[in-house]
Amino acid sequence: xxxxxxxxxxxxxxxxxxxxxxxxxxxxxxxxxxxxxxxxxxxxxxxxxxxxxxxxxxxxxxxxxxxxxxxxxxxxxxxxxxxxxxxxxxxxxxxxxxxxxxxxxxxxxxxxxxxxxxxxxxxxxxxxxxxxxxxxxxxxxxxxxxxxxxxxxxxxxxxxxxxxxxxxxxxxxxxxxxxxxxxxxxxxxxxxxxxxxxxxxxxxxxxxxxxxxxxxxxxxxxxxxxxxxxxxxxxxxxxxxxxxxxxxxxxxxxxxxxxxxxxxxxxxxxxxxxxxxxxxxxxxxxxxxxxxxxxxxxxxxxxxxxxxxxxxxxxxxxxxxxxxxxxxxxxxxxxxxxxxxxxxxxxxxxxxxxxxxxxxxxxxxxxxxxxxxxxxxxxxxxxxxxxxxxxxxxxxxxxxxxxxxxxxxxxxxxxxxxxxxxxxxxxxxxx
Amino acid sequence: xxxxxxxxxxxxxxxxxxxxxxxxxxxxxxxxxxxxxxxxxxxxxxxxxxxxxxxxxxxxxxxxxxxxxxxxxxxxxxxxxxxxxxxxxxxxxxxxxxxxxxxxxxxxxxxxxxxxxxxxxxxxxxxxxxxxxxxxxxxxxxxxxxxxxxxxxxxxxxxxxxxxxxxxxxxxxxxxxxxxxxxxxxxxxxxxxxxxxxxxxxxxxxxxxxxxxxxxxxxxxxxxxxxxxxxxxxxxxxxxxxxxxxxxxxxxxxxxxxxxxxxxxxxxxxxxxxxxxxxxxxxxxxxxxxxxxxxxxxxxxxxxxxxxx
Numbered sequence: 106x107x108x109x110x111x112x113x114x115x116x117x118x119x120x121x122x123x124x125x126x127x128x129x130x131x132x133x134x135x136x137x138x139x140x141x142x143x144x145x146x147x148x149x150x151x152x153x154x155x156x157x158x159x160x161x162x163x164x165x166x167x168x169x170x171x172x173x174x175x176x177x178x179x180x181x182x183x184x185x186x187x188x189x190x191x192x193x194x195x196x197x198x199x200x201x202x203x204x205x206x207x208x209x210x211x212x213x214x215x216x217x218x219x220x221x222x223x224x225x226x227x228x229x230x231x232x233x234x235x236x237x238x239x240x241x242x243x244x245x246x247x248x249x250x251x252x253x254x255x256x257x258x259x260x261x262x263x264x265x266x267x268x269x270x271x272x273x274x275x276x277x278x279x280x281x282x283x284x285x286x287x288x289x290x291x292x293x294x295x296x297x298x299x300x301x302x303x304x305x306x307x308x309x310x311x312x313x314x315x316x317x318x319x320x321x322x323x324x325x326x327x328x329x330x331x332x333x334x335x336x337x338x339x340x341x342x343x344x345x346x347x348x349x350x351x352x353x354x355x356x357x358x359x360x361x362x363x364x365x366x367x368x369x370x371x372x373x374x375x376x377x378x379x380x381x382x383x384x385x386x387x388x389x390x391x392x393x394x395x396x397x398x399x400x401x402x403x404x405x406x407x408x409x410x411x412x413x414x415x416x417x418x419x420x421x422x423x424x425x426x427x428x429x430x431x432x433x434x435x436x437x438x439x440x441x442x443x444x445x446x447x448x449x450x451x452x453x454x455x456x457x458x459x460x461x462x463x464x465x466x467x468x469x470x471x472x473x474x475x476x477x478x479x480x481x482x483x484x485x486x487x488x489x490x491x492x493x494x495x496x497x498x499x500x501x502x503x504x505x506x507x508x509x510x511x512x513x514x515x516x517x518x519x520x521x522x523x524x525x526x527x528x529x530x531x532x533x534x535x536x
Numbered sequence: 537x538x539x540x541x542x543x544x545x546x547x548x549x550x551x552x553x554x555x556x557x558x559x560x561x562x563x564x565x566x567x568x569x570x571x572x573x574x575x576x577x578x579x580x581x582x583x584x585x586x587x588x589x590x591x592x593x594x595x596x597x598x599x600x601x602x603x604x605x606x607x608x609x610x611x612x613x614x615x616x617x618x619x620x621x622x623x624x625x626x627x628x629x630x631x632x633x634x635x636x637x638x639x640x641x642x643x644x645x646x647x648x649x650x651x652x653x654x655x656x657x658x659x660x661x662x663x664x665x666x667x668x669x670x671x672x673x674x675x676x677x678x679x680x681x682x683x684x685x686x687x688x689x690x691x692x693x694x695x696x697x698x699x700x701x702x703x704x705x706x707x708x709x710x711x712x713x714x715x716x717x718x719x720x721x722x723x724x725x726x727x728x729x730x731x732x733x734x735x736x737x738x739x740x741x742x743x744x745x746x747x748x749x750x751x752x753x754x755x756x757x758x759x760x761x762x763x764x765x766x767x768x769x770x771x772x773x774x775x776x777x778x779x780x781x782x783x784x785x786x787x788x789x790x791x792x793x794x795x796x797x798x799x800x801x802x803x804x805x806x807x808x809x810x811x812x813x814x815x816x817x818x819x820x821x822x823x824x825x826x827x828x829x830x831x832x833x834x835x836x837x838x839x840x841x842x843x844x845x
Contacts, residue, residue, distance in 0.1 A: 293766070299731050300731055300732065301731060301732040301735050303731070304730035304731040304732060304733070304736075305707070305730075305736070306647055306648065306669055307647035307648075307666070307667050307668030307669030307670070307704060307707060308647055308648075308667075308668075308669075309668075310731060379655075380648060380651050381647070381648030381651050381652065422624070425624070425626060425652075425656075426624055426625060426626070426652075427625055427644070427646035427648065427649045427652060428646060428647065428648045428652075429646045429647065429667070430646060
């Protein structure tokens, strides 16, 4: 089976390629990349000039909710949302019910993902049993079953000792530890960023240092152990500063990610346009303008390795409650590309190549995943984007089972045209 | 006329609306002086008092106000536990609405709970205190009390002392007093100050002596005993030493200072009994005035309803 992706701007930072090329796919792999390639008897996919042909986007921070919370999302609906958002692969968080601390759960996830047969799914295992922070999970067994990273996400690895040991042990396996950084006592029962808006609205605050204090601790442990360490969903300017300093020290084992909402929105959204909108409640919370600007800066200067969505679906009923009772999180898979292009690329903060690096090359590198590259022989995971196409986000039209997004009605520029996984077109957007 | 059909907070009121409520409340005080303290203004109207948090003063005050206006009233105290058993706030209120009340007076531990209802329900919502956010009728009755004594609000120095962080009374009072031209000083230990307090339009200080110097009004806020748990203060004894209002301290204020407290008071924690019961205290007047102010709010919002029907 052959498919020739003809025309378009191939942007492949892994191989230093950015220009007009054709991509020939054969048997699910990249066969050749070059100028004016012959179709060679295969199907021809004509790409409009100006469209971007990129290695498939990879979201390394997604909550697929299955098993156990299928009313929020299932693996099938989650991967449907992923491919509609341009993602050819997602890594899914272990805070399911039961927690993914056992190969049995990993196998279940992989089986359901194979049944859905859309985006690739890479399970992330729990660092500790039930993510309780007490006993380490069988990390090697989980890696053998298919886990690509370990985290207790939803919670931090609160114990410095467990973090140290996990970094050492997972380092042996060459698998990163991903920490949801948040000092439990400083977070307390906070529900929003500790700043002016939360103070005015009478919402209990979570200070930025609740995050950065643990980022600093973890960096110290990463330096001590040499283990692979990845900070997820950074939101505070102090955290950016800490990671920047770590990288300047030469700690190549430290990486980090930022979610789109943290470089797009601020805590002002608690008040405007809707006061106490539970769709702006996430953890870490939307922070202030200086924090948002620090995220933008970190994305531009290379401190931030990866953009990941922290796709966190919740049922409408769960969000239709008092602000402090609502669960944290928003869906992100289907709004990421328009936000990245509109707010980063078109805003002149980064170029297209850097955007693809953040969304594809780097996530593949950090989690050591196949993909993120259009080299000859690589898996044929490709995302085609129309960077100038206008998009109006409609919550009701999302493929995700949940519609909890604060971006409903937003008009942005930058659309997903097509998603190809293993040489097979799994999503097509009729622009 | 008030612009909104709800009273969610002082944040939504213009100065002329505040004045209208206070003037209307003044007219209402006359009713309390009659032998038969009842007018037919709200006859045939149903008001539900929905209290998700324990309250004596505010709930009684609303009930008395509603009865004096001849409304049919229903008071429901919902223990938090029965809510956590399953029914959401929205469902609870929609069930009540199925019985067609005209207004819902709600007290809730979550900031923003009345805003959720105002967005999604039919009834007019009166906020009787939401979490740490607002307590608009308290601020209105405080303003009414101040105006009675000082004949004005603008240009007054008002010192608010106590647990500012957790206080909805602070937030509503600051909004109202700022809007009406008073100068507000806010005093607490730093652990009990909201983030970026100066952006609230107050002069923050940790010195009670500075806060109350030449003050026209001193407003004391309650210190909850459980605040020691979050490491906010070491002990109520130390708190009283640093921030308690004593007769000696009162002398620093204006000679005609009035001393207020929204209750419930912790004697010997934030306020000395000699001050609470002393000549400058207007604490019980506040309670009396609460009824008139709530009558005014109910009356004005009911008139609004009639106008939109």
